[in-house]
Amino acid sequence: MEERLITLLQQEFPICQRPFAKLAAQLETSEDKVLDIYKKFKDEGIIRQTSAIFDTKSLGYSSSLVAFKVEDIESSATFINTHPGVSHNYERDHDFNLWFTIAVAPDSKLGLEKTVEVLAKRSDAQEYIILPTKKMFKIKVQLDPRGMGKKKEKVEKKKKVSFDLTPLHYNLIKLLQEDIDAVHEPFAKVVEELGIDYDTLAQEAKRLQEGGYMRRFATILRHRKAGFSANAMVVWDVDEKKAEEIGEKVAAYKAVSHCYLRPTYPNWPYSLFSMVHGKSKEEVEEVVEEIAKEIKPRDYRYLYSTREFKKERIKYFSDAFYEWERRYGG
Template sequence: MDILDRKLLDAVQTGIPLVERPYRVLGESVGIDEDDVLTRIARLKADGIIRNIGAIFDTTRLGYRSSLVGFRLREEYIDKAAAVINSHPGVSHNYLRRYTLPDAFGADACCPYNVWFTLAVAPESRLGLEASMAVLAQETGADAARLFPALRVFKIGVRLDMETDTAGVRKEEGDFFVGNGHSARGLDPDERRIVRVLQEDLPLIEEPFQEAAGQCGLSVDTMLTLAKELLGRRIMRRFAAILHHRKAGYTGNVMVAWPVPDEKVEAVGQQMAQFRAVSHCYQRPVFPEWPFSLFTMVHQKSREECEATVAAISRETGISQYAMLWTVREFKKVRLKYFTDDFATWEENVTIRSSLKACTEPSNHAGTSRQQSERELQPAPATYQ
């Protein structure tokens, strides 16, 4: 990659203009012509550096419910369990993680969850978030499961710095508080159609929105006007490129959990969000076995740079104890597709499986007790107390 490639990658991550010829406007901002933009993006996609270009939506503002989920799975179940979890259309990220724990928790401390994934359910879901998680827990044989929904969002959005050698521990200016994740009003049919088409990969042609507008039955101008309204209402967070971290040179990433007292969460969350290498910063609920209230995702070019960034965050915030959750295996990483039939299909299949199971279980007989077919799912033991 040359310097223009890197400038272009920074620009497309920030945002693609919602205009009839976005690549021409993008080129003007970088200092190259439209043809050069198209050629370079095509090459960067072929090299696997750019994953896709499209709309990035706020899941909750679309009416979906979502949460981070922690499962404790036995080693022998993990591969099959990952396939079961991945089958849910609302699972966009799924990882096996290894932990580096604070010294204060003792040498024998162990983390209660080893598989972490994001789960979303559609506005029309019959099961809902809690029951969907319970189904996955039962079908994977999880020993423990927890929902960790976002209570407050201080920062969200992966933007890899491509123009400098390293993001280091540099900080960004501004107020990064995003909100508490409450959903906005429902979308009308035109808006839903726009969401469906704009979440797809943007074609590499001079007027890439023509086909999408046609699929919506709208003119390009009308569709782009409505798209800008979604952006203004923060239903669409941005229209931009998503990079493949490792192909872009960012081989280090770690999820860090911080035990921050309630009265300090807002101030500390703002501080953490200002670090450029932090892509996500959320407040999540605490539990007896899990005292960590703030979660951050750190992306860097090496494990060592991740550790240096986390140490810098610790020094600045005064939060000396934290758990580092390193990725051991990536089971799934995809864009969530909204307003598709996949969610309803998954729930219908769950109903069918439950019905078949009920039909094949032995009936009750006088003087005998029916064996439990479903074990009670418990939260993990309080290993941190």
Template sequence: MNSGDFLAVVQEGFPLCIRPFLELATRLNSTEEEAIELYSQLKEEKIIRQTSAILDTKRLGYLSSLVAFQVDEAELDHAAAFISTHPGVSHNYKRAHAYNLWFTIAVPPDSALGLEHTVDLLARKVRATQSMLLPTLKMFKISVKLDTNNSKELKEEVLKKEIVPIELSALHYQIMAQIQEDLTPCAEPFAPMIDFLGIDYSLFFACIDDLSRGGYMRRYATILNHRNAGFIANAMVVWDTDDAVAETIGTKAAEFSAVSHCYLRPKFKGWNYNLFTMIHASSNEELGLIIKKMDAELDARDHFVLTSLHEYKKIRIKYFTHDIYAWELPFRGRTLS
């Protein structure tokens, strides 16, 4: 079984059925045992990061944003460590810019502090001299699917998913809590969830289908460790686009297969970049060529490569847990100085 083809399939969507590795093996002309063995090997080699549900932050009612802080270099590691203690911080990086600390944060709808007050608290605690709150104004693409089978396709179609209104039950929330956990490779990896919930497979998969159709779950898939998978050149490239054509340019940017994330965000005084693209490549040379091709097509006024210098934190947020409420507890009702 070819590992590149295997990784391409599981990134697209891990089978939601009783014996998913058998399904994968059937698709790839192999055996269930070989599929489980290959998955386990790739997990041990830290090429596979996690297989679980990818839930939609906004659809679940969470408030989220990309945030940029300017912090004294001598205090940067300490500041990043404190920010990373927040359970809603999923990504936290040192980047090559005057705004040197960049992180994403999400808080539940009933957060005691709320998003803006939480970011303000973090800024004060780490003594950030400047800060930018950069929430998503429009999302064009969010889909991390690395080209592991070397298809080298420059463009891809970005499909829009139709959302069907679904009324969530207590069982839906219980299932979301389960499918956020990393999958264990075995013949029936969903069996422990079934047993814990006390339901059968039919109801389990029907509820997951509800979550997908309702837009609460974007997909159930495998996420890779970019560098271990051979994609050593990764950069956040930001673009200065005219507001009148920003959505058109964003749509074009999202079509590039090397782009995993593409968002429109607000501009700030001294920060004219409103289109954010995360680009993955197997080399710096390839990354440069992709950026050059994008620049030629997008008709943006300017762009800047926000190179990552250090990764402080990269996790999948756990929704509907008590962790964030516990983190907020010491700060409720207090005035920061």
């Protein structure tokens, strides 16, 4: 039952008055039993967070993956982590040794490139490359406790129902970003603060999903604690004319959680980026070799993370973005 619960939590956490009761019904057990298991996963550090996963671009933020070449990596990482739009920051085994993702607010006075310039100057980066997403093929962090290996899956492409966000939606976005408590009614604070009922909460959360603003409300695991001790950023040098076709093929592998097409530079020929997960380094490399046989790249390489400096959700529409720019933006 624990494996089934882990799978359900990663797929979609119910937004309703008694979500743990709804999960219990699916598992044919009691609400308290599900809560006990959930609390255990939290206490053991297997669950990192359960909250809304929003789409940065749909909310009007500009974002990118960035790679720095630095000498004093601890000092550089510490400063980069001060930016509220930095969600991931890792040391990787490459001359470009510090890799982070950053987002800047829709009304940022600096903008993305200038913000990266400020970060590079203050962290003494010798060299850097900005790698925004040109095309996203997949973003789906869903680890299967039974293993994923070379299995393939169909990547769903959802049609968006566009609409303008209202003040209620902005307030809902702020509240649904928070990690839920392991209690019978974890959304009680949301409905109380917004002065709405649970039906309205569920309806408007669904609208945010249909509009593409929210990808899903779900649980994110700590990979290593969940038994997936290995993951690698694998970058591929592929024929530009076939890049989109190749990206679709790579994204189909279940072990691949992220797959993007990004720009190249004279010192960086790799346009296709993928994150591959496994229960061991050998398992990861077995999947990558299988992918290489299928797509026949010109070249590819592994970028293993050697240290995690930051991994947390961005707090969208937070004053912290404006405070950072006032402090460091000149």
